[in-house]
Amino acid sequence: MTNAALDDATRHAAKMAKIKAARDKMMATKEGEKGLIIVNTGAGKGKSSASFGMILRCIAHEMPCAVVQFIKGAWQTGEHILIEAHFSHLCQFYAMGEGFTWETQDRARDVLAAEKAWEKAKELIRDPEIRMVVLDEINIALRYDYLDIGEVVRFLVEEKPPLTHVVLTGRNAKPELIEIADLATEMTLLKHPFRAGIKGQKGVEF
Numbered sequence: 001m002t003n004a005a006l007d008d009a010t011r012h013a014a015k016m017a018k019i020k021a022a023r024d025k026m027m028a029t030k031e032g033e034k035g036l037i038i039v040n041t042g043a044g045k046g047k048s049s050a051s052f053g054m055i056l057r058c059i060a061h062e063m064p065c066a067v068v069q070f071i072k073g074a075w076q077t078g079e080h081i082l083i084e085a086h087f088s089h090l091c092q093f094y095a096m097g098e099g100f101t102w103e104t105q106d107r108a109r110d111v112l113a114a115e116k117a118w119e120k121a122k123e124l125i126r127d128p129e130i131r132m133v134v135l136d137e138i139n140i141a142l143r144y145d146y147l148d149i150g151e152v153v154r155f156l157v158e159e160k161p162p163l164t165h166v167v168l169t170g171r172n173a174k175p176e177l178i179e180i181a182d183l184a185t186e187m188t189l190l191k192h193p194f195r196a197g198i199k200g201q202k203g204v205e206f
Contacts, residue, residue, distance in 0.1 A: 044187030114146035139170025
């Protein structure tokens with residue numbers, strides 16, 4: 001190794017040592033656990049995908065978990081197929097939607113489906129054995145006022161068990177939901193194949 005390369009390696013090691021010391025100091029202030037309210041929103045793809053990534057982590061750690069889908073129903077997704085076939089002992093899966101509102105074209109029916117899904121969601125969240133509940137596309141139900149945002153916020157703040165994680169997905173998350181969230185992520189759309197005339201692909205979209 002040349003002297004110049006040795007100097008670079010020495011400077012890099014010193015820099016990384018400082019970063020590690022600062023990181024260790026910061027981590028030393030963190031302690032305890034808390035059930036998080038997590039919101040995945042935004043126009044970009046990946047909101048549900050990220051949520052199912054967390055569900056798979058729960059399954060890997062043998063943590064009981066559950067999914068309630070507020071919009072998708074008859075649409076058979078890869079996540080649903082996989083979980084039902086191999087992990088139903090750890091993850092309860094309820095596809096309770098009837099499609100997007102422009103498909104049903106029946107507001108009363110959409111409201112009823114959302115209310116049923118919310119009742120199931122509350123039942124699962126109240127169960128102290130279940131460590132994570134994903135409420136997939138609930139933000140769409142809230143956006144169209146199929147559910148009362150005040151009731152959803154009140155329940156999450158007042159009735160969610162202390163160690164239960166709840167993940168809420170879908171575009172246009174209400175400000176009230178962002179306000180109570182411990183973790184909120186906005187997916188930003190840069191490019192999407194749909195705009196180029198390409199339909200949803202198996203393994204990518206569902």
